[in-house]
Each structure stands twice: as structure tokens, then as C-alpha cells.
Amino acid sequence: MLKQIIGVVLAMTLGAGSAWIAAGFFSPDAVVSDAALPLPQGGDFTLQGVNGAVNLRDFRGKTVVLYFGYTACPDICPTSMATLKAALGQLNAAELQQVQGLFVSVDPERDTLAHIQRYVGYFHHSLIGVSGEQAQLQEITRRYNAFYRKVDVPGSAMAYTIDHSAILYVIDKQGQVREQVQHAVPPAELAAAIRRWL
Incomplete structure (x- = not known):
């Protein structure tokens, strides 16, 4: 009986782990089709930014690219931000004015608001970094x-x-999530996703 219980628990654990990996949660190299993710x-x-409260509603009329990460991340976040930087670099000036990149730090224990803003500024001057309390972030x-x-x-x-x-969310001008882009895609794919909702 004990062996059967252990077997069931192990199967459930492996199943959950496989699902997380399939969704790109634990493997920075995983590339998942956008269609596979509802x-x-x-x-x-x-949430709070270095200049005060920031609400997603503030960007109605713009296409928002939203990302959840943290500044001490050794690989996934820098890759994601570099992809976003390169994608924004492919937009012309008129298109760029219609886009807002938003980085949400899920590490408020270490990431001060000033540090988050400096971090995103390394990648693109237009990006805004925000964070909040753990209860807010979890919700x-x-x-x-x-x-x-x-x-x-x-x-x-x-x-x-x-x-x-490690997903970049493309949100339309009315505030609806329209596309989910994996962090390691070619920048042209992210640029194309942004353009579809300008």
C-alpha cells in the first residue's frame, strides 16, 4: 500500500514538473508555441514605479509589452529584455510612440524601485520598471x-x-492580452506581434 501511495505522489509530482517545463517555467531554453498557451x-x-503609482490603465491607447522578472536574474531576464530592446529597435519612430514596455519585478525584497528603473534603462530609455507587495504580485x-x-x-x-x-505579454490598446511571446524568440517575431496590435 505504501509503495502505491509513493508511486501516485511521484507520478503527480513528475506530471506537474513536466507541465511547468512545457510552459517554459524552468527551462530558459524552452521554446513553446504561442498557440499552446491559452x-x-x-x-x-x-504597482509602484520610481515616480509613483503606475496603473496599466495609464497606457490605454498604447500597445503594452509586459514582463515579470527580477533584476538579479542571471540569464532569462537579460535575454528577455535584450529581445524586447531589439524588437523596439525595429519599430519606426511613429510606431515606437504607440508602445510601452513594462517590467514587473517579482523580487521586491531586493529590488528597490530606483534599481528596477536603472535596470530597465540599460535596455531601453522608454521602459518602465515597477513592483509591489508580495500579495499584489501573486494576485x-x-x-x-x-x-x-x-x-x-x-x-x-x-x-x-x-x-x-519567461513570457512577454502583448497587450492591446484597450488593455486586453492578445499574444504571449517566448523570451528567446528572434526579435523580429516580437516586433511583428507588437505591430499587429498598433
């Missing part, structure tokens, strides 16, 4: 079908890392 509920939210990421969790790293100078999903 569009999330999304919706408005208010928002749930609505966007995003995932993150703190992982302790004993003996490391960082103390912990954060496993997180």
Missing part, C-alpha cells in the same frame, strides 16, 4: 498565468534565486 485573463493592476501573476517562486541557495552570496516564467 491567453490569460490579465486585467488592470496598480497579478495569477491573472496573467505567470509563475514565480523563491528558491533558497545556501552558501551563495545571493542567498536565493527566483524561478519564474
Whole structure:
């Protein structure tokens, strides 16, 4: 009986892990078809930026590219932001005026608002960085079908890392999520997704 219970628990654990991997949550190299991911509920939210409160509604009339990450991320976030930077670089001036990039830090314990803004500024001057309390972040990421969790790293100078999903959400001018783009796609694919909703 004990062996059967252990077997069921192990199967459930492996199944959940496989689902997370399939969604690109744990593998920075995973490339998942956009069609494989159902569009999330999304919706408005208010978080804090270096200059005060930032609400998704503030950007009605613009196409928003939203990303959840953290500034100490060693690989996935820099790749995602570099992809966004290159995609924005493919837009002309008139198109660029209709786009807003938004980086949400899920690591408010370490990421001050000033540091988040400096971080996104390294990639593009127009990007805005925000964060909030953990309860807010968990509620928002749930609505966007995003995932993150703190992982302790004993003996490391960082103390912990954060496993997180790696999706760039393209939100239309009315605030609806329209596309989900994996972080490692060619920038031209992200640029094309943005243009579809200008």
C-alpha cells in the first residue's frame, strides 16, 4: 500500500514538473508555441514605479509589452529584455510612440524601485520598471498565468534565486492580452506581434 501511495505522489509530482517545463517555467531554453498557451485573463493592476503609482490603465491607447522578472536574474531576464530592446529597435519612430514596455519585478525584497528603473534603462530609455507587495504580485501573476517562486541557495552570496516564467505579454490598446511571446524568440517575431496590435 505504501509503495502505491509513493508511486501516485511521484507520478503527480513528475506530471506537474513536466507541465511547468512545457510552459517554459524552468527551462530558459524552452521554446513553446504561442498557440499552446491559452491567453490569460490579465486585467488592470496598480504597482509602484520610481515616480509613483503606475496603473496599466495609464497606457490605454498604447500597445503594452509586459514582463515579470527580477533584476538579479542571471540569464532569462537579460535575454528577455535584450529581445524586447531589439524588437523596439525595429519599430519606426511613429510606431515606437504607440508602445510601452513594462517590467514587473517579482523580487521586491531586493529590488528597490530606483534599481528596477536603472535596470530597465540599460535596455531601453522608454521602459518602465515597477513592483509591489508580495500579495499584489501573486494576485497579478495569477491573472496573467505567470509563475514565480523563491528558491533558497545556501552558501551563495545571493542567498536565493527566483524561478519564474519567461513570457512577454502583448497587450492591446484597450488593455486586453492578445499574444504571449517566448523570451528567446528572434526579435523580429516580437516586433511583428507588437505591430499587429498598433
